[in-house]
Amino acid sequence: MMPDRDEERWAAVLRRDRAADGDFVTGVLSTGIYCRPSCAARHPKRENVRFFADGEAARTAGLRPCLRCKPDAVARDAEGVARAVALIERSDTPPTLDEMAGAAGYAPHHFHRLFRKRTGVTPAAYARGVRARRMEQALRQEDRVTDAIYEAGYSGPGRFYEEAEGRLGMAPSAWRDGGRGATIRWATAPTSFGRMLVAATERGICRLTFGDPQEVLRRDFPNATLEPGGADMAALVASAVAVVEEPGRAHDLPLDVRGTAFQEAVWRELSRVPAGESVSYAALAARAGKPGAARAAGTACGANPVAILIPCHRARRGDGSPGGYAWGLAMKAELLEREAGEGRQAQLFG
Numbered sequence: 104m105m106p107d108r109d110e111e112r113w114a115a116v117l118r119r120d121r122a123a124d125g126d127f128v129t130g131v132l133s134t135g136i137y138c139r140p141s142c143a144a145r146h147p148k149r150e151n152v153r154f155f156a157d158g159e160a161a162r163t164a165g166l167r168p169c170l171r172c173k174p175d176a177v178a179r180d181a182e183g184v185a186r187a188v189a190l191i192e193r194s195d196t197p198p199t200l201d202e203m204a205g206a207a208g209y210a211p212h213h214f215h216r217l218f219r220k221r222t223g224v225t226p227a228a229y230a231r232g233v234r235a236r237r238m239e240q241a242l243r244q245e246d247r248v249t250d251a252i253y254e255a256g257y258s259g260p261g262r263f264y265e266e267a268e269g270r271l272g273m274a275p276s277a278w279r280d281g282g283r284g285a286t287i288r289w290a291t292a293p294t295s296f297g298r299m300l301v302a303a304t305e306r307g308i309c310r311l312t313f314g315d316p317q318e319v320l321r322r323d324f325p326n327a328t329l330e331p332g333g334a335d336m337a338a339l340v341a342s343a344v345a346v347v348e349e350p351g352r353a354h355d356l357p358l359d360v361r362g363t364a365f366q367e368a369v370w371r372e373l374s375r376v377p378a379g380e381s382v383s384y385a386a387l388a389a390r391a392g393k394p395g396a397a398r399a400a401g402t403a404c405g406a407n408p409v410a411i412l413i414p415c416h417r418a419r420r421g422d423g424s425p426g427g428y429a430w431g432l433a434m435k436a437e438l439l440e441r442e443a444g445e446g447r448q449a450q451l452f453g
């Protein structure tokens with residue numbers, strides 16, 4: 104009998120799951136090659152297949168990479184992006200595109216496409232995110248906003264406000280002072296998982312949880328003005344409830360959420376995982392530009408401020424086990440089961 108982990112890997116191969124690329128490689132003993140899980144070639148017989156953690160392990164076993172799907176490119180691309188990310192993280196000012204491409208080992212035009220594909224943002228946007236994160240940290244440490252701006256690596260206040268527009272969602276001083284000056288409206292609604300809290304700024308939903316509203320909001324925004332949402336939030340809350348009850352449905356609900364640049368990259372990658380499917384923390388880390396940071400990817404999932412709207416329930420451990428979930432593994436399993444059921448229904452009636 105095959106281990107459960109290999110059952111899951113074989114299922115990913117049969118559906119040519121791109122989300123599994125980088126998670127493992129498929130060795131075909133009868134042909135002596137190894138492929139990505141998503142390889143478009145005809146599926147081999149199950150008895151001829153063996154799974155490997157990566158290309159190096161497959162090559163050690165005497166296999167060679169598939170010329171059609173080029174499985175080693177996944178790891179090579181991830182390493183290149185990781186080097187560029189490391190350069191951005193350690194630089195006082197954003198490096199140029201040529202400098203980032205040089206660190207990654209690619210031509211600038213190819214690197215730009217690769218970086219965006221793997222992280223969901225352009226290199227310049229990622230660098231802006233790093234500076235914004237530094238700014239948020241500096242605002243909590245410096246007495247003056249201007250000092251924080253220079254400490255974060257901006258050339259001056261004008262450049263900071265140009266980049267911050269539409270990103271921070273609160274005035275810089277509000278970030279430094281627990282949301283002081285910001286207004287957050289909130290409402291609760293019953294769901295099949297329990298009473299749900301929805302909180303929103305003018306830009307969108309900033310919290311969706313199943314905790315006590317006063318405890319959650321006072322902890323996260325201790326100095327913000329908190330107001331009951333009333334009738335003007337009814338449509339937003341109803342839409343959020345609909346997504347929670349049918350977690351596989353696509354949504355375009357406005358979100359106003361923030362984390363570190365890496366956390367935001369992980370959240371973007373989670374939102375790209377198809378409903379009913381799952382992705383390992385290791386694969387999430389690689390797609391977010393930090394191969395090997397599986398633990399940090401798990402932490403990013405745990406920091407997700409809008410449960411289900413950003414589907415962190417689709418993340419799992421590399422061995423196929425479910426990992427953790429803020430609202431319990433039973434809820435995580437139920438969400439995935441609902442998504443799978445919605446997918447089967449779509450196939451029958453689509």
